[in-house]
Amino acid sequence: MVKTEHSEISTEEPWVLQDEIFDPKNMMEKLNRFADEEGLVETKKALKYAAEKHAGAVRKGSPYAGVIPYIIHPLTMACQAHALGIRDDRVLSVCLLHDVCEDCNVTPEELPFSKAVQKSVALMTKHREEGESEEQMDRRYYAALAEDPCASLVKILDRCNNVSLMALSFSRAKLTEYIHETESFSLPLLDTLRHRYPQYADAAFLVKYQIRSILETIKALLNHSGEF
Template sequence: MSIGSNIKAFREERKLTQEQVAEALGISFQAVSSWERDEYNPDTDKLIRLAEVLGVSVSALVEEKQKFFKTKETIYDWEHMKTYVKTTARNLKLPNTLKAVDFAVKAHEGQNRKRSTTPYIYHPLNLACHALSMDIHEDEIIAACLLHDVVEDCKIGVNDLPVNEETKELVRLLTCEKTNDENRHEIISRYYKEIMTNPKAALIKCMDRCNNLTTMSWGLSRERIYRMIKETDEFYPGLLQVIKDTTEYNNAAWLLKYQIESMLDIYKRLL
């Protein structure tokens, strides 16, 4: 396939119009149309930016024979996961988790994952299911998995959460203040340093990163992907060590290390 055919295929796969792509690039839609008709190719700067807009690598755009695979933004239905978490919470007598499920669903109502139509609640439910699949049945951990983004993303105070004080403290630790280019590293460093004081918070943060790594290929720009890879390389070995040093989480530490480092290696090779 030609560059123009690749551009058109990726654009249509992401349900973008030529006008939307053109607006993101600051050019006319006629230019995008000309690329797709192979009348001429985008220059290097535009090609790099186009790859970011479409969420693919530059090589994917310029390869003559593009191989397409059917992809999924989600694996499990979020309502099914909600039912599973609630049923498990009842069976294991996890009162904070039971309160947290419905609270989180309502708090994140109307929110979607970045650059997708996937309801945001899929993410915290995924974390809760991840913990349960590793035989972690601690009420505060599962509840905090469900609520970990509520304060940061939904304008809800920690003290307004319908859970006990330990769960509130976990959510507080997992909530990061807003950053900009100047203060980002200082704030992020302080954020991870504080999380490392609490093995349960470190455990949840590593599960959070596992899920975010699986979705960043379509949810983040190329620049943000590079930033997430560097951040993970810098801070997550410390988090994993905290988990490993906590006897009851030894098995989880092994699995999380394998998941995080495997995904990082795949992204690095593809990029």
């Protein structure tokens, strides 16, 4: 037992891990309300479309919690964007739709949304061209993203959400790989977003702070894992 001024804290029992930080029903209701109040027509439509396309899909959670509904991922991204002050209908829609093409057998051109939304979703949908190595694919992919402020921002929010909970389900090897990938591609994209598109500078600063804090914490724990 560890004694504090007010209580005793047990160090023998494991922490209860929380895969679902926010309730999907509450996020859905909140985003629907924002869409109505702020005239976000495509966001309103994307909420319903994404929920239908991802219905029944799950994300792998921690060994303690099992699986969680996949829709939590895009909903959290859209809520984070809105909390960061983003009121752009295109950005919020792309947050909600960014995985639909890759995961639900839909082409960007088939999305019943504006050409601008289709373009950003297409940029976020990763595919390997013939003869490409994984590193070549990543370099091409991130270079294309950097030319589109909406796709860049949504990709950064995507990585932020994935990084935030990766310690719950990733193996040590996967954690190491994801940290290297984030530092090699995602953080440089974030810096490009911050400097090239000043309208997103404040949001980029806050997201970078979150991502970098998580990475440094996990790296420290991995470095000293023999002591835990």
